Amino acid sequence: MGTDIMGRQGTARISCDALQLLLEQVFRNAGASWRVAQVLAANCVACERDGSKSHGVFRIPGYLSSIGSQWVDATAEPRIEQVGTTFLRVDAANGFAQPALAAASPILVEMARQHGVALLAIRNSHHFSSLWPDVEPFARDGLLALGMVNSFACTIGFDGKSAVFGTNPLAFAAPREGGDPIVADLSTSAIANGDVQIAARQGSSIEEKVGVDRLGRPTIDPNAILDGGALLTFGGYKGSAVSMMIELFVAALSGGRFSFEVDWSGHPGAQTPLTGQVVILIDPDHGRAPSFARRAEILTRKLYSSGVSRLPGDRRMRQRQRSLSEGIELDRTEMEYLTRMAAKTGSETLSA
């Protein structure tokens, strides 16, 4: 398998390439097409590599459980439709959002380069990961990208009593001269669902003023949030307005579901929200301003000199460098789980 595991107490190290191959096999065994397996594996590796632990290997059981429940089609072929000079519409056909995005991206990039700005609206898509991997590549191509996705009702609107919004992240990526792109990914819930799940698994509490229990009472118990409770939006009514905007963009505009319309009750084990996604791409060169990337670097330097210790994406980029040189560190139990899932045949995995 070429996993080059090094023997350490409780942990294992694996190169990014080896983890990619291992995860591809895991997804293949679960019944995914090669294309879907490759895209999902690359997404998972990117998250794990950059330290987004809550959206990396940690999510594999959820992926496999959702595929096994027939809730998501891991062999779906996205249908791409150009509905305007700069408007691309994709039916992900009940498949994952990332393969749909991958299929549409070359067309979208060409649209933005040719016309200045372009919009991609994906519907009938499952998104179960961080959003930053979806926008960063565009910034590396010199484009300014804005991404939005909703999920399932787990967050209450400001002043509300029951969950309507998903965690609804907003992400943007901008090229920067002489450095990595600026890449931000922020859930509009006060914290990410993955972090609640991680806390629940670790038996730790979460910070105050981010969640309520099933009766709407403030709680720091992650299990109380997961068991019929809900998250608050970040930043009070303003975060709530941004979350609402995201629902409008990714559901009303794309033709996908609002977070509160996701109904997986007929598919026990389903964990991947079936909603929509929007990406807006802008070619800064059409602005004919002094180089956008140079200006982005000037803003970055000014922020550091003002005392800001860390900008969006900084921590990920530092972790990425470490992972690329030293390999990715996984728990031994995670490593054993992946090895077992990669060794199984498809039918065994589906019935597991």
Added chain:
Amino acid sequence: MGTDIMGRQGTARISCDALQLLLEQVFRNAGASWRVAQVLAANCVACERDGSKSHGVFRIPGYLSSIGSQWVDATAEPRIEQVGTTFLRVDAANGFAQPALAAASPILVEMARQHGVALLAIRNSHHFSSLWPDVEPFARDGLLALGMVNSFACTIGFDGKSAVFGTNPLAFAAPREGGDPIVADLSTSAIANGDVQIAARQGSSIEEKVGVDRLGRPTIDPNAILDGGALLTFGGYKGSAVSMMIELFVAALSGGRFSFEVDWSGHPGAQTPLTGQVVILIDPDHGRAPSFARRAEILTRKLYSSGVSRLPGDRRMRQRQRSLSEGIELDRTEMEYLTRMAAKTGSETLSA
């Protein structure tokens, strides 16, 4: 003048139309062209009418002072340049942003309708008002609109020590079936600068955790914030990321100034930030989803039924109804000031 002032203790009432004519004359007397006077007056009336007191008549002295200082050109003619099929670039020529937007809007709307999405980048523009009046009209035309503007350095980045960002509002407007559009306007600073100014004028304190004094210490004294202090962003590092995104869009993309680059030191009395503005328009019908406006109404109803008491724009719309039927209530001192400024000749105003 037809101002139909009614005699009440300390206040005066004036109809929206009469206030429009009065403000046009005030701006004309200050040296504004008819076109600029009409647009700025309409903007001011809209803010006052909808209860945005901090961006209505309250701003007139700032407008007049800025014009008088030669910092802004109140007769500027915007130069519109189409730099891509869906990319419109405008040099506001050191004039106000709203007349530049008004000039570009018909072209932008046509672009969005024809191609699905369109982007407007204005530079060399002064924006001294709320942002919602800039986006609401598009939603009334059935379009989904996103607006951003920066201002002058008065807000620190998360974890920073000195101000880099402006108050940097983000606004969006979406059509809604059977009701007024959904219109949100949120400064990415913890509170709006106008509210700090209002608090300073009234001698009241502001809430905790929104501002620091000139030494970076937390304060609830609006004067300490205005005197070399700064605001925090809303929602911690997430709001800071959104504020950074807005700087990138409206300055790096448009070719305008970052908030920290605004230098009015050579123009005593200048108060209007000279920066840039971006508007993104989307024609939802290109998504060919079930009617966007109907879906927006479904989301709205769901939010109310979840216990949310007020959605973005609700308070403004209620105040608007009242103002349209009963007139706008102004302080007597404001009314007298406006009457005086409307009666002056241009040269007197400039030297005032």
